[in-house]
Amino acid sequence: xNSVTQMEGPVTLSEEAFLTINCTYTATGYPSLxxxxxxxxxxxxxxxxxxxxxxxxxxxxxxxxxxxxxxSFHLEKxxxxxxxxxxxxxxxxxxxxxxxxxxxxxxxxxLTVHP
Amino acid sequence: xxxxxxxxxxxxxxxxxxxxxECTVEGTSNPNLYWYRQAAGRGLQLLFYSxxxxxxxxxxxxxxxxxxxxxxxxxxxxxKLLLSDSGFYLCAFQTSGRNxxxxxxxxxxxxx
Numbered sequence: 001x002n003s004v005t006q007m008e009g010p011v012t013l014s015e016e017a018f019l020t021i022n023c024t025y026t027a028t029g030y031p032s033l034x035x036x037x038x039x040x041x042x043x044x045x046x047x048x049x050x051x052x053x054x055x056x057x058x059x060x061x062x063x064x065x066x067x068x069x070x071x072s073f074h075l076e077k078x079x080x081x082x083x084x085x086x087x088x089x090x091x092x093x094x095x096x097x098x099x100x101x102x103x104x105x106x107x108x109x110x111l112t113v114h115p
Numbered sequence: 116x117x118x119x120x121x122x123x124x125x126x127x128x129x130x131x132x133x134x135x136x137e138c139t140v141e142g143t144s145n146p147n148l149y150w151y152r153q154a155a156g157r158g159l160q161l162l163f164y165s166x167x168x169x170x171x172x173x174x175x176x177x178x179x180x181x182x183x184x185x186x187x188x189x190x191x192x193x194x195k196l197l198l199s200d201s202g203f204y205l206c207a208f209q210t211s212g213r214n215x216x217x218x219x220x221x222x223x224x225x226x227x
Contacts, residue, residue: 032214043121043205043218044159051214089159093214100166101147101209103216107158 006106023090117142121219134193138206146208
């Protein structure tokens with residue numbers, strides 16, 4: 001079956017540090033890949049997505065590249081801010097006929113950024 | 116624009132009481148709808164999904180049920196709550212032809 005594995009965390013960084021959150025997946029075929037962000041007490045927000053191999057999704061300074069050869073979709077940001085503190089979820093959507101758009105999520109990575 | 120609403124935002128209920136959580140979507144027709152539960156602020160568990168009015172699929176056997184009485188309305192229910200039903204409940208929708216899901220603000224349920 002489909003699965004997503006992301007680094008456990010928590011990740012603690014100083015402001016302006018470089019961020020990488022690793023995400024690898026297992027799926028048949030060509031899934032779509034997503035990063036969602038959840039701020040305390042809120043629902044999930046779509047951060048970025050990629051729908052085919054070598055696509056790069058980007059938003060708000062975050063980016064991730066769909067690497068089929070390594071089955072990875074690592075999230076990166078060059079300079080984090082305190083406001084980036086949140087939980088980050090990697091997810092995949094298998095486009096098979098009976099998937100009904102269901103997403104498979106990783107366990108989430110807590111990011112804390114200190115001033 | 117497309118929006119999704121959930122209510123109530125927070126709920127404290129005693130064990131054995133009934134439950135009804137509501138989710139509505141605006142700005143789109145015939146969306147796929149999903150209920151998730153999130154425990155301890157981390158992983159999401161898909162509970163139910165619906166691809167049309169009256170069509171409900173359950174992902175895990177449990178104390179909860181779901182209904183879709185209207186195209187853009189999705190309800191999560193229980194006849195008798197258990198302590199283990201406590202958690203953060205999220206509703207999400209997906210529009211036709213799109214890959215991504217969009218989530219509501221969630222309902223924090225505490226069963227005492």
